[in-house]
Amino acid sequence: MIVGFLAGCGGADDPAPTAAPLTVVADDRSDVPIAGLPAEWRDRFLLGDALFDQTNGEAGGLGPLFIRSSCGACHALDSRGPGFVEKFPATTGVELPYGVTRRPFATAGAKTPIETPPGVAATVRLPPPVFGRGYVEAIEESEILRVEAEQAARTDGIRGRAHRLTYASELSADPLFSTLTKGASAIGRFGLKARVPTLDDFAADAYQGDMGLTSPLRPTELPNPDGLTDDDKPGVDLSLETISEVAAYMRLLAIPKRPAPDARGAALFAQADCAVCHVPTLRTRADWPVPAQAGIDAPVYTDLLLHDMGDGLADGVTDLAAGPRDWKTPPLMGLRLQRALLHDGRAKTVEDAIAAHDSEGSEARGSAQKFRALSGDDRAALLTFVSSL
Ligand code: HEC
Ligand code: HEC
Known part of the structure; x- marks a missing residue:
């Protein structure tokens, strides 16, 4: 079932819809499933929701090290925070034998957390929201590659790259959605x-x-200073079903409801080249198992590509083939539910976030400058539009 479009559903004052209609998929808050789910999917959603918010303890396999003990501790209401992650940027002369992530809590026999080494300034990563991610996962791979090719033909410096990588888990949890196994090539989206x-x-x-909970997909504990390879729960901690249900929960979360699209704001968003990277809609797979997400123009406002965002946003950390200045265009969803924007939350307003796009070497420099060159009225209309997404 294709979920309804908002056009015509709002009050009499609603402006006319734009060419790229925003799909209404939720109530005006997060933590809601997409509308019209069959009972079986609804049950999986509820089970996954409970697992997502469950506080895990030592008896369940927490540790040896952990950062927080539930998904919800960092994605409260499926959104951003309050928990977060800290990474260690590459610093000359500092070795990082236990990886680049701070894991501040030790339990289950561990004594030594992974702390920020002397001489290193850790950088913060705020959790992105997890709602609407089923739409992101459902997007046709050919769509991502199409947008990559279109950007490669541009002459203004915008040239996103798909993050080509090899699958790191042993297997996939739910063969309905993915059959990738370790070492397969894939394109990163999350x-x-x-x-x-x-x-x-x-x-x-x-x-x-984040929790030291192993599963059939990731069966080993990560390296830690005490050299522990297990915790209070011997062997693999979680079942395949737990991974599968938590993933199903995220897949079935709606995009927070959006007001009627504002044609003028949307046009300005395109005029300032925001829409080149924050692509309003991408086509999803026709054979996607969740009918509401199959074969639609999903209103994700991302290209899922990596962009060089310049020195200003660089964090000194490399994730596989993504360098310190590279960031994926974040989907613009539920922005009004957030109090902090950009990867480390440094921007408190959409205007601050746009200003941060304009730094030495950033692909988005020209776009941020186009925004600044707009009249005050037009800037306000664009900001209102973005804040409504
Ligand atoms: C300690 C805080 C923390 C905990 C606990 C945590 N997350 Fe996250 N989550 C983050 C951060 C930070 C990111 C961004 C990570 C990155 O890119 O390095 C993230 C990213 C994500 C994303 C990617 C979203 C996107 O569109 O890019 C998903 C999905 C996700 N988390 C799901 C989960 C699930 C499921 C759990 C529980 C099993 C969980 N998280 C537990 C902090 C956390
Ligand atoms: C070259 C691609 C590109 C262009 C053009 C671009 N952006 Fe972005 N945008 C990004 C990337 C990448 C990030 C993430 C940067 C980070 O977190 O450090 C981002 C982040 C954002 C955020 C913060 C989202 C969040 O969840 O924290 C907003 C808001 C935003 N952009 C709006 C805009 C607007 C408005 C324009 C046009 C004036 C624009 N962007 C132009 C790539 C782009």
Whole structure:
């Protein structure tokens, strides 16, 4: 079933819809499933929701090291924070034998957390929201490559790259959605630098990296200073079903409801080249198993490509083939539910976020400058439009 378009559903004052209609997929808040789910999907959503917010303890395999003990601790209401992650940028002369991520809590026999080494300034990564991610996962791979090719033909410096990588988990959790196994080539879609291709893979990666909970997808504990290879729960901690249900939950989360699209704001968004990277809609797979997400123009406002965002946004950290200045265009969804924007939350307003696009070497420099050159009225209309997404 294709979910309804907003056009015509709003009040009498609603402006006319634009060429790229915004799909109404939720109530005006997060933590809601997409409308009209069959009962079986609805049950999976509820089970996954409970697992997502469940606080995990030592008996369940928490540790040896962890950052937070539930997904919800960092993605409250499926959104951004309050928990977060810190990374260590490459610093000359500093070795990082236990990786680039701070893991501040030790339990289950561990004594030594992974702390920021002396002489290193850790950088913050705020969690992106997880709502609407089923639409992102459903997008045709050929769409991502089409947009990549279109950008490669541009002459203004915008030239995003798909993050080509090899699948890092042993297997996928739910064969309905993905059958990738370790070493297969894939294109990354999730994570701030698009280092993960599927929601199964992300759930398993987050359990392992953020909580020390192993699963059939990620069966080993990460290296830690005490050299521990297990915790209080012997062997693999989680079942395949847990990964599968948590991934299903994220897949079935709606995009927070958007007001009627404002034609003028949308036109200005395109005029300032925002829409080159924040592509309003991308086509999803016709054979996607969730009918509401299959074969539609998903209103994601991203190209899922990596862009060189210049020195100003660089974090000194490399994720696979994504360098320190590279970031994936974030989907613009539910922005009004967020109090902090950009990968580290440094921007408090959309205008601040746009200003940060304009730094030495940034592909988005010209776009940010086009925004600045607009009249005050037009700038306000564009900001209102973006804040409504
Ligand atoms: C300690 C905080 C923390 C915890 C706990 C956590 N996350 Fe995250 N999450 C983050 C951060 C930070 C990112 C961005 C990571 C990056 O790109 O390096 C992220 C990114 C994601 C993304 C990618 C979204 C996108 O569109 O790019 C998904 C999906 C996700 N998390 C799901 C989960 C799930 C499922 C769990 C529980 C198993 C979880 N997270 C637990 C902090 C957390
Ligand atoms: C070259 C591609 C590109 C262009 C052009 C571009 N952006 Fe972005 N945008 C990005 C990337 C990449 C990020 C993430 C940067 C980061 O987190 O450090 C981003 C982040 C954002 C954010 C913060 C989103 C969040 O969830 O934190 C907003 C808002 C935004 N852009 C709006 C705009 C607007 C408005 C324009 C046009 C004036 C624009 N962008 C032009 C690539 C682009």
